Amino acid sequence: MNILDPQGPIAAANKTILIDSIAIMLAIVVPTIIAILAFAYWFRQSNARAQYLPDFAYSGRIELVVWSIPTLTVILLAGVAWIGSHQLDPAVRVEGTGSPVRIQAVSLDWKWLFIYPDQRVATVNSLTVPVGAPLEFELTSASVWNVFFIPQLGSMIYTMNGMVTRLNLRADNEGDVQGLSAHFSGDGFPSMMFDVHVISPLDFPNWVSNTAKSGAVLNADSYRELARQSVETGRPVYRLDDPRLFEFIATQQIPPSPGPTLKTQSAQSYLENQDAR
Amino acid sequence: MLGKLDFSAIPIGEPIPLVAAGIVLVIILAVLVWAGVKGYFPYIWREWITSVDHKRIGVMYVLLAMVMLLRGGIDAIMMRTQLAFAFHSDGFFPPQHYNQIFSAHGTIMIFFVGMPFVIGLMNLIVPLQLGVRDVAFPTLNSVGFWLTATGALLVNVSLVIGEFARTGWLVFPPLSELTYSPGVGVDYYTWSLEISGVGTLVAGINLVTTVLKLRTRGMTYLRMPMFCWTTLASNLLIIAAFPILTATLAMLILDRYLGFHFFTNEGGGNSMMFMNLIWAWGHPEVYILALPAFGIFSEVVSTFSSKSLFGYRSMVLATMAICIISFMVWLHHFFTMGAGPNVNAIFGIASMIIAVPTGVKIYNWLFTMFGGRIRFETPMMWAVGFMVTFVIGGLTGVLVAVPPADFLLHNSLFLVAHFHNVIIGATLFGAFAGYTYWFPKAFGFRLHDGLGKTAFWFTLTGFYVTFIPLYAAGMLGMTRRLQHYDVAEWRPWMIAAGVGTILLTIGILFQILQLVVSIRRRDELRDATGDPWDGRSLEWATSSPPPAFNFAVMPNVAGEDAYWTIKSKAKQQGLQAREPDYRDIEMPRNSPTGFVCAFFATVMGFALIWHIWWLVAVGLVGAFATFVAFAWRDHDEYVIPAAEVARIDRANLAERRAAINQAEIPA
Numbered sequence: 001m002n003i004l005d006p007q008g009p010i011a012a013a014n015k016t017i018l019i020d021s022i023a024i025m026l027a028i029v030v031p032t033i034i035a036i037l038a039f040a041y042w043f044r045q046s047n048a049r050a051q052y053l054p055d056f057a058y059s060g061r062i063e064l065v066v067w068s069i070p071t072l073t074v075i076l077l078a079g080v081a082w083i084g085s086h087q088l089d090p091a092v093r094v095e096g097t098g099s100p101v102r103i104q105a106v107s108l109d110w111k112w113l114f115i116y117p118d119q120r121v122a123t124v125n126s127l128t129v130p131v132g133a134p135l136e137f138e139l140t141s142a143s144v145w146n147v148f149f150i151p152q153l154g155s156m157i158y159t160m161n162g163m164v165t166r167l168n169l170r171a172d173n174e175g176d177v178q179g180l181s182a183h184f185s186g187d188g189f190p191s192m193m194f195d196v197h198v199i200s201p202l203d204f205p206n207w208v209s210n211t212a213k214s215g216a217v218l219n220a221d222s223y224r225e226l227a228r229q230s231v232e233t234g235r236p237v238y239r240l241d242d243p244r245l246f247e248f249i250a251t252q253q254i255p256p257s258p259g260p261t262l263k264t265q266s267a268q269s270y271l272e273n274q275d276a277r
Numbered sequence: 278m279l280g281k282l283d284f285s286a287i288p289i290g291e292p293i294p295l296v297a298a299g300i301v302l303v304i305i306l307a308v309l310v311w312a313g314v315k316g317y318f319p320y321i322w323r324e325w326i327t328s329v330d331h332k333r334i335g336v337m338y339v340l341l342a343m344v345m346l347l348r349g350g351i352d353a354i355m356m357r358t359q360l361a362f363a364f365h366s367d368g369f370f371p372p373q374h375y376n377q378i379f380s381a382h383g384t385i386m387i388f389f390v391g392m393p394f395v396i397g398l399m400n401l402i403v404p405l406q407l408g409v410r411d412v413a414f415p416t417l418n419s420v421g422f423w424l425t426a427t428g429a430l431l432v433n434v435s436l437v438i439g440e441f442a443r444t445g446w447l448v449f450p451p452l453s454e455l456t457y458s459p460g461v462g463v464d465y466y467t468w469s470l471e472i473s474g475v476g477t478l479v480a481g482i483n484l485v486t487t488v489l490k491l492r493t494r495g496m497t498y499l500r501m502p503m504f505c506w507t508t509l510a511s512n513l514l515i516i517a518a519f520p521i522l523t524a525t526l527a528m529l530i531l532d533r534y535l536g537f538h539f540f541t542n543e544g545g546g547n548s549m550m551f552m553n554l555i556w557a558w559g560h561p562e563v564y565i566l567a568l569p570a571f572g573i574f575s576e577v578v579s580t581f582s583s584k585s586l587f588g589y590r591s592m593v594l595a596t597m598a599i600c601i602i603s604f605m606v607w608l609h610h611f612f613t614m615g616a617g618p619n620v621n622a623i624f625g626i627a628s629m630i631i632a633v634p635t636g637v638k639i640y641n642w643l644f645t646m647f648g649g650r651i652r653f654e655t656p657m658m659w660a661v662g663f664m665v666t667f668v669i670g671g672l673t674g675v676l677v678a679v680p681p682a683d684f685l686l687h688n689s690l691f692l693v694a695h696f697h698n699v700i701i702g703a704t705l706f707g708a709f710a711g712y713t714y715w716f717p718k719a720f721g722f723r724l725h726d727g728l729g730k731t732a733f734w735f736t737l738t739g740f741y742v743t744f745i746p747l748y749a750a751g752m753l754g755m756t757r758r759l760q761h762y763d764v765a766e767w768r769p770w771m772i773a774a775g776v777g778t779i780l781l782t783i784g785i786l787f788q789i790l791q792l793v794v795s796i797r798r799r800d801e802l803r804d805a806t807g808d809p810w811d812g813r814s815l816e817w818a819t820s821s822p823p824p825a826f827n828f829a830v831m832p833n834v835a836g837e838d839a840y841w842t843i844k845s846k847a848k849q850q851g852l853q854a855r856e857p858d859y860r861d862i863e864m865p866r867n868s869p870t871g872f873v874c875a876f877f878a879t880v881m882g883f884a885l886i887w888h889i890w891w892l893v894a895v896g897l898v899g900a901f902a903t904f905v906a907f908a909w910r911d912h913d914e915y916v917i918p919a920a921e922v923a924r925i926d927r928a929n930l931a932e933r934r935a936a937i938n939q940a941e942i943p944a
Contacts, residue, residue: 001754001764003685011685018682025672032639036664039646043582044653053648057585062644066588070636077675078626084681085622090615144452145548147613147688151754155684158614160549161451161542165615182688184445184758186452187372193763256542259457 001151001178007198008170009094011154017084021077028073090155091166096134098201103127104246105139107146107159107181109257110188111232115218117243121211122218124226125194126235130204131174137167140250142227143257147182150196156182164250171198187260191231211237218245220254227257280888281461286439291374297351298437327867329415330825331400334422336719338397339712341422345389345429350785352382354778357743361775363761364768375760376443377462381432383446384466387562388473389429391700394708395569396425396480399508402715403484405816405823406502408493408832408839411865413486414479416907419871421480427875428473431882435465439886442466445758447555448529450540450548455533461886463533467526468882474523481515484508493815495834499593502814502839503579503586506593507572510600511565517604518561525554549614556607564603566700568596570707571638574660577710578642580810581657582649585838588641595634595641602631612680613687621680628678632671639664639671654810655729659710662737663702670698673748691751694744701740709736709788716795717809721821722802728791736784743777746770805936807929813841820929826864826917829926830857859923863914870907874900 006012043050093100104115115122127150129135139148141159148167149156157167171177181192199207216222218238223245248254288294312318325333355378359368370378404412412418435441442462444453453463488509492501529551531537538544540551579586586592608616608624642664651657673695677683686692709732717723750770755762795802808817818840819828836842881896883889 001766003752003754014681014685017679018676018685021676021679021682022672025675029668029672032643032668033665035643036639036646036661036668039643040651040661043646043649043651045650050650051648052583052650054584056644056648057587057589059588059644062640063588063591066637066640066644067591067633069640070633073636074626074629074633074675077629077679081625081629081679081681082622084679085618085625088681088684089618089621090684091617143542144457145449147756149754149756151685155681156613156687158611160614163549178754178764180754180756182756184376184452186457187376187443190372190759190761252543256451256456260459 001180003151005152006154007152007173007175007177008154009172010088010169011152013084013088014154017080017088021080024073024076024080028069088155090157090168092168093136094134094168094170096170097132098130100134100136101129101204102136102138103129105137105148105159106246106249107139107141107143107148107185107192108227109143109186109229109259110192111226111230112148112179112181112192112194113142113223113226114194115240115246116208117240117246119208119212120240120243121208121214122238122240122245123211124232124234124236124238126197126237127179127194128197128199128204128207129171130201131171131198133170133201135169135171137169138246138250139165139167140246142249143259144185145183146185146192148179149182150177150179152177153179153196158183161256162250162252171196174198174200186229188229188231191233195235212239214239217241220245220248223249223254229257229260278889280884280890282438282887282889286461286887287437288440293355293370293374294436298433301433323867326872327419327869329411329419329865329868329871331404331412331415331418332719332823334418335397335399335401338393338400338422338425340397341426341429342390342392342394342397342708345385345393347785348433349382349385349390350782352378352385354782356382357771357775357778359760360762360771364765364771365761365763367761370760372760373440373443376445376758377441379758380442380444380446380448380462380466381435384442384470385429385432386700387446387566388470389425389432391566391704391708392477393425393429394712395511395566395704396421396477396484398573398708398711398715399484399504399511399569400480401719402711402816403505403508404487404491405718405819405827406505406814407488407491407496408815408818408828408834409487409491410827410831410862412483413491414483415865416868416870416913417479418483419868420874421476421478421483421871423871423875424476424479424878425473427879427882428469428476430879431465431469431472431886434883435462439465447559449555450529450532450546450551451542453529454541456541463529464886467530467533468885471523471526471530472878472882474519474526477515478519478523481512481519484512485516488512493828493831493834496839499590500834500837500839502572503575503589503592503596504569504572504814506596507568507575510596511568514561514565514568514600514603518558518565521554522558522562525551525558528554552611552614553607556610557604559610560607561603563696563699564599566704568599570663570703570711571596573707573711573714574642574663575638575645576814577656577660577714578645579838580714580812581652581654581660582646583652583811584645584649585813585841586641587644587647588637589837591637592641595637598634599631602627602634606631609678609683611687612683618680625678625680625683629675632675635671639668652810654713655724655726655733656710656714656810658730658733659706659713662733663706663710666702666706666737666740667699670695670702674699686751688756689751690747690755690757693757694747694751697744697747701744706736709733714810715816717804718807718816718821718823720799721804722795722799723804723809724795725791725798725802728787728794732784732787732791734784735780735787739777739780739782739784741777742780743774746773746777750774805932807933808840813838815839818843820933824925824929826862826922829859829862829922857926859919859926861919862917862922864917866913866915868907868910868913870903873903877903 219241439461528539538546877899884892
């Protein structure tokens with residue numbers, strides 16, 4: 001999951017900006033740290049050779065320099081930030097080979113549901129994508145916030161109930177990488193890791209047809225069951241009943257998933273009494 | 278009768294908090310019994326609990342912060358231990374407990390360690406530096422302190438009765454809404470912070486008024502010590518930002534208690550609004566904590582370099598620039614929410630701009646050292662450690678202000694390492710520097726130097742050994758708030774961070790040892806001069822500890838570095854100061870208002886958390902009645918007669934002269 005070992009163009013571009021920014025800043029930070037330590041050491045009280053300048057409290061030239069150095073650095077970095085923000089806007093399409101793959105990700109408590117509306121299949125905690133193809137993600141949440149993040153493919157993005165965020169990625173090398181949720185979402189949060197299998201474009205249709213043959217069907221009922229609070233250790237796959245499932249979740253036509261019930265009996269009965277009133 | 282409360286609220290299944298709380302209760306009881314047997318209660322009531330003296334209140338704030346630092350530190354030790362072991366296993370703490378630990382750690386460290394520490398030091402020192410006798414509203418000051426203590430108490434009560442929030446320290450909805458957090462944890466959080474937030478706000482109003490309206494003769498704005506400037510900036514931020522926090526949490530409370538839909542998933546609620554509002558408070562909060570530390574370092578670097586602060590006006594400008602810009606950057610906390618590139622870029626650049634005045638400050642401290650005669654006493658060690666550490670924290674901070682870089686690092690342990698780097702590096706080091714620097718002023722004797730330096734080296738090393746691995750883990754994609762993990766490449770870094778925590782703990786133990794040893798050897802460490810560090814500002818012009826009225830005669834300020842000027846003039850002209858013209862001094866009377874008010878606020882907060890409505894009424898009416906009783910008071914001041922002032926001042930002056938003459942004989 002090393003972000004310095006990118007497996008796609010977005011992650012590589014993110015990483016370049018990260019390294020460049022560090023390099024630009026190190027150019028002034030390292031001399032500053034050396035100067036701090038050197039001044040502190042040289043001007044120690046016991047050093048008889050150091051000159052004592054009790055009245056050296058202002059110098060216009062030095063002031064000009066100390067305001068200029070950070071200002072110039074920030075101007076440079078601001079350029080990096082401005083250009084980078086526009087080039088790497090998560091909503092911007094990524095070029096790639098082959099037809100784009102649409103993936104609709106829903107964060108559930110506490111697992112990831114990946115819907116492939118065009119292929120009419122869905123998977124949980126496991127994402128399979130063809131190498132080189134543009135990956136167009138639409139994301140939402142069934143309940144609380146999460147963040148969809150595949151460190152080696154780049155840019156993370158929030159998932160929020162009743163809202164849709166967009167993310168475009170591409171995987172350039174076949175193999176497996178891992179993804180996770182990067183926003184705390186409750187007790188099962190650590191289990192929100194998922195596998196990403198990057199396979200050849202030739203194998204992708206096979207994978208789709210194998211998955212579609214799976215017995216389980218994902219419809220509103222099985223979705224409701226899946227969306228209950230639980231941790232999923234397996235990697236279930238589904239045939240998708242209605243390709244509009246994501247839309248129903250995102251527009252709350254399927255209501256947000258329920259939370260836990262109260263731990264203590266008295267608190268539970270107390271609240272129920274309140275509701276009854 | 279008792280709302281949601283019954284015996285099942287006591288977490289019998291989780292022995293660790295119960296045992297810990299049991300030990301704390303035993304210690305508190307032992308202290309109470311000891312104080313009772315020794316007959317200290319009347320003294321504690323008269324001189325501390327009901328005191329409206331800014332120095333006493335400042336000391337109590339710092340004491341509260343240090344006690345809570347231990348609590349928050351124990352939370353940190355538990356978290357790092359958990360993560361060092363929770364590889365392919367559940368570790369020591371189940372999620373419902375672990376999630377409380379990190380939520381409590383953040384809440385406590387920000388609200389009940391950082392805030393009271395800096396507010397305490399400001400309370401203690403700012404009136405002295407301004408050359409005045411007290412803050413603008415002494416009784417309000419006491420109320421502010423006790424309401425803060427109420428918040429801290431409620432957070433700790435959650436250990437034993439019920440639970441604390443399991444949502445992270447900023448209780449993001451919808452996770453914190455009733456649907457997903459039906460327990461009382463979030464209610465403990467919101468009510469603690471609503472009550473202590475009022476305390477913080479009145480402290481802010483008080484200190485701003487003090488700096489703006491109460492300064493001694495000749496103390497113009499551009500002669501104020503840097504610490505007063507940063508106090509002003511920090512408290513202006515408190516006044517502007519804390520109402521946002523209070524209002525935001527009030528909306529969350531309405532959601533949870535009365536079925537409103539401000540931030541819920543349903544009913545048109547908008548959880549993104551909470552994120553915006555909480556960070557509109559949260560980012561200024563960072564500077565509320567950091568600016569006073571910058572002020573402390575300005576004082577320390579200048580004093581121990583035996584030079585005036587370099588580029589004073591530039592520093593003032595930088596401070597006020599930070600104060601204003603810090604309100605314009607909150608969106609950088611959620612670049613990954615999917616806002617457009619223009620929004621992200623603009624807020625990213627605004628965040629970088631803050632680095633300019635901050636960088637200027639670093640360079641000005643650097644040039645303050647240039648040409649100085651630097652004495653490496655403990656506070657100066659903290660200052661140099663801070664400068665190096667903070668520069669690194671600044672670098673990583675500007676890095677995450679670049680949106681595309683943040684897309685990889687947001688919410689990761691890299692970010693956790695970054696904000697610990699700046700908060701520990703600036704606020705905590707600053708608090709420790711200020712504590713060591715001003716301790717002799719508050720108590721009349723110094724802290725043991727050797728032990729202080731040992732503590733410094735352990736803390737500094739421990740800091741790097743703990744947080745450099747977290748930077749590395751963040752680079753490996755590890756996110757925060759994980760209760761366990763299965764990724765092998767993260768493990769070594771988690772173990773390393775655990776080792777660092779041991780070093781940090783040793784550092785804290787040395788600080789405790791330093792305090793104990795210093796109290797026992799207080800006669801050796803006594804400072805009769807009132808000016809142990811050859812100081813430059815007015816707090817050193819009076820005795821240590823200062824009399825209740827601070828200055829027998831209000832000092833007259835003729836330039837920057839007020840006391841330095843007075844001292845050099847006295848040395849040049851070689852004259853013993855003339856006997857001043859002593860007058861009667863009016864001082865505010867002690868008042869139990871703050872304590873009683875906070876007692877009722879505690880009752881009310883607890884009752885609100887558990888839905889015990891009749892008790893809520895008792896608390897509310899009690900607190901209001903206390904306030905009304907105070908408003909109807911007849912006498913709020915007492916007079917210290919001129920003769921008494923003269924007696925105290927002559928004794929102090931004699932002691933100082935004796936000490937100074939003694940020092941001059943060998944030379």
